[in-house]
Amino acid sequence: MSIISSFTINSSEEIQTHVHDYAHMILPVQQNFYVKFLGRSYDLTPRQIGFVPPGVVHEFGCPGKALTLNIPAEMVKSTDLVFLTDNCVLDIDAKLEPLIFLIKQEVESEDSSKESLRYLFYYLYDKFVERHRLPSLRYMHENYAGPVSIAKLASIENYNVSYYTDWFKKKVGCMPSEYLQMVRIDKAKEILSTTRYRILDVAMQVGYNNGSSFSRAFKSVTGMTPNQYRHLASEAK
Structure with a gap:
């Protein structure tokens, strides 16, 4: 079974660059989160969610705090990846707020369940895709x-x-x-x-x-x- 991991970024203004075989879901908490890949740069606010495809070199920086979910590549459908790469920012509206709250709680909890995080991610993923799908x-x-x-x-x-x-x-x-x-x-x-x-x-x-x-x-x-x-x-x- 594919396992989602997570980590918290705290106040790092230094621009870093890396690449990995999993995707990112980025949830800024305090201040904006800068990310650039495939020639495009984004300045994510705490009212937005960002998606970074797997296997893509990207640079990033965050002067505040952000939560990042590491998503195994096999959990991202190829049919979604073809357009998520160009539609990689989702605004958080009133309907998404409770879900984002639960995800943040789960990531920051000492008793965090990987299985719970997996279910929450799939729900968020469906909403992300639903908003962008033609x-x-x-x-x-x-x-x-x-x-x-x-x-x-x-x-x-x-x-x-x-x-x-x-x-x-x-x-x-x-x-x-x-x-x-x-x-x-x-x-x-x-x-x-x-x-x-x-x-x-x-x-x-x-x-x-x-x-x-x-x-x-x-x-x-x-x-x-x-x-x-x-x-x-x-x-x-």
């Missing part, structure tokens, strides 16, 4: 098991097919068909790691008509077959 992306996440046409996706965003395809690639960084494939494979990974369904059954549940096309798509995204992934997932438990 309507057509949301449609793919809700309808991945059935046929999804480019024409339908374009109509959701009120664009014609040609414009939508170009617009989508600029916004998300890949073609709609590639994104839909990632959605389906992410869901398949979840099913493979938590059930004993046959590969064909998994394929049908995530929108593929046969096991061979599913296996090819799965290997193109993950570098391994569905059975290999299931075996590794069972060993990791």
Whole structure:
């Protein structure tokens, strides 16, 4: 099981630079938190949450206090990472305040439970993604098991097919068909790691008509077959 760790940054104005294979969720507590990666800089306030993708060199500094959650890379879906990298700041509104309060309490508590922190993170992660996800992306996440046409996706965003395809690639960084494939494979990974369904059954549940096309798509995204992934997932438990 993936474990979330956390640490507190206290009054360090010196700009530091590092890189690691996990993601960050940054919650400033006192004063702003400066972070820069992929050529963009952000000045997070205590009324904001910041996300730093895994494997990205970033520099940071904080003259006050901030809490940071270290999120294992496997807990961040590839389908979310493609747009979270460009939409990495979330304002804390009245609905999020109770959740942020609980997370801060959990991080600073001597009796902090890693499992509790894991559940709180997933709830925050869902809210983060929900705020930034485009309507057509949301449609793919809700309808991945059935046929999804480019024409339908374009109509959701009120664009014609040609414009939508170009617009989508600029916004998300890949073609709609590639994104839909990632959605389906992410869901398949979840099913493979938590059930004993046959590969064909998994394929049908995530929108593929046969096991061979599913296996090819799965290997193109993950570098391994569905059975290999299931075996590794069972060993990791």
